[in-house]
Amino acid sequence: MSDHSFLDWPFFEDHHRELAQKLDVWASRELPAIIDAKGIHDNVDATCRALVAALGTGGWLRYCVPAEFGGVLESLDVRSLCLIRETLARHSGLADFAFAMQGLGSGAISMFGNAAQKAAYLPAVAAGQKIAAFALTEPDAGSDAAAMSTQLTRKGDHYLANGQKTFISNGGIADFYTLFAKTDAGVSAIIVDADTPGLEIAERIEVIAPHPLARLRFTDCAIPADNLLDEEGRGFKVALSTLDVFRTTVGAAALGFSRRALEEALDYARGRAMFGATLSDLPIAQSLLAEMALDVDASALLIYRSAWTKDVKGARVTREAAMAKLFATDQAQSVIDKAVQLLGGLGVTKGQKVEELYREVRALRIYEGASEVQKIVIARQLLQGN
Ligand SMILES: Cc1cc2nc3c(=O)[nH]c(=O)nc-3n(C[C@H](O)[C@H](O)[C@H](O)COP(=O)(O)OP(=O)(O)OC[C@H]3O[C@@H](n4cnc5c(N)ncnc54)[C@H](O)[C@@H]3O)c2cc1C
Structure with missing residues (x-):
């Protein structure tokens, strides 16, 4: 059990203290079985899926979405997110990763999605039933994100996506991606379901600490225009x-x-x-x-x-x-x-x-x-x- 004395700092409210202590107990009890049983090195995808499911069942992913769509708090609370990441990371890097990507991958929907988009994705993210991902980086545009070249071209009620994204966490196991790509009005954000034709996993990437990670290729991938987050050019x-x-x-x-x-x-x-x-x-x-x-x-x-x-x-x-x-x-x-x-x-x-x-x-x-x-x-x- 960790020293929790920092929770007495004035940054926190009682519900934060309770959250950190309960999660610590839960993580000590639940995580070893998932991680040991699956063997991270042999089967990182299955371990990650099991972690997302367990975090969903445990109710912890509810901190990734607002209350109206299955969350605990009215809006995303950074202190709760930090306490959860800190606590999970103390127990398991992969458990932290599984939690963090549910938040990062769906955060744009929580903050900029319309009611239909929120209803379609957020309750499932909170329950651990849909796995989320965030697709910004490209082979030639990492730190310099403005150099991205992936295109979104409007065709009637769809956008056609063409290009590549790389180092995408949860690539290969995600159910949907928040994709950033160029439209006529500038960079835009859009939700892409993983099974959309024209989206493929071009390469799985292995890193020094195993995580699901991939390069994605979009080839005339037709995404419903209703999936656009906010307006064109606001990506x-x-x-x-x-x-x-x-x-x-x-x-x-x-x-x-x-x-x-x-x-x-x-x-x-x-x-x-x-x-x-x-x-x-x-x-x-x-x-x-x-x-x-x-x-x-x-x-x-x-x-x-x-x-x-x-x-x-x-x-x-x-x-x-x-x-x-x-x-x-x-x-x-x-x-x-x-x-x-x-x-x-x-x-x-x-x-x-x-x-x-x-x-x-x-x-x-x-x-x-x-x-x-x-x-x-x-x-x-x-x-x-x-
Ligand atoms: C494990 C892992 C998970 C990731 N998950 C995701 C994800 O889920 N979604 C996603 O979109 N991306 C993801 N990324 C990509 C990550 O955000 C990029 O790797 C990062 O932004 C750096 O881009 P780059 O790798 O292209 O390096 P470059 O942009 O080529 O930079 C190389 C190095 O140059 C240096 N540098 C950069 N800018 C400057 C500067 N202005 N002045 C001086 N030096 C500089 C830095 O040391 C930098 O590391 C992930 C990466 C890793 C390793």
Whole structure:
């Protein structure tokens, strides 16, 4: 059981404290069986599907959608999303991934969908019955999303999509994708069902921490015009508003990983006998543990400052979210590296939690805006006086 004392911070309300504690108990009880039974490396798709179903049955995915369409709270609450990601990440990177993608993949529908679109997708997302995905990145347009070339061409009551999207999480297992592509009026956002003819999985991509990930190809893929989110040309606003909610949660996932690394390192250092004492008695080891704890708390402060500002002030949190994501993901890498170091040879042994964390954390400094991009965002905000 983790130290929950940070929940006493003034950022939270009682329902947040209850949520984090209940989810921790649920995750301890439910997740090991799903992950052990399926064997992540052998069958990442089946494990992910089972995780989405379990998160749906447990009621946790209801935090990904507004109350009117099966959710718990009136609108997306960043503190709840962060607490859920942090807690799940402490237990399992893949469980966090399964939760996060339900939110990111359907977030644009929650925020910009019309009533029919919301009714068609959100209750099923909340129940874990439809798997969601977010398709923005292209082979030649990652950090520079404006360079995208996938086209949406209006033909009567349909749009024809042509182009490719890559590094799409849940690619291959998703039931629908929120697709960003170019129309005459500029980038637009549209919902694409995975079984739409003309949409194919061009390639499955394997990464250092197994997740369902794919490159998608669209060839004259006819998507009903009714699936357009908001208006033509508003796609970047849709994408940026969605990321404004979810970027802070990436920091929260990193925080969950670093809290777990600290717990593992503390346990090991206390029990490892050496030089007539234990590792935890050695001043240099204590210095590492102190630095890890400092990074964990500083990350948590930045994350929940950003989440609180979004939820309570209702403000754009471009600077706060970029700071939280940048700091928490960079520091998580450092915290986990120190945990690996403290465990010595065991730290790099397959099957050890810290070895898994070392692989899990790496992509977080790249996706939803690489660390370098976050620095540019922060500097721009500063120079604009924000
Ligand atoms: C595991 C994983 C899951 C992902 N899931 C999704 C998903 O679900 N949906 C989706 O749309 N995308 C997804 N992505 C894609 C991700 O968002 C992109 O990888 C990311 O935006 C970076 O784009 P890129 O890989 O093309 O790198 P590039 O844009 O080619 O950048 C390469 C590197 O250049 C540096 N860089 C970038 N900009 C600057 C700058 N201005 N100044 C200096 N240096 C810079 C950074 O270090 C960056 O990592 C995922 C990626 C990964 C690894």
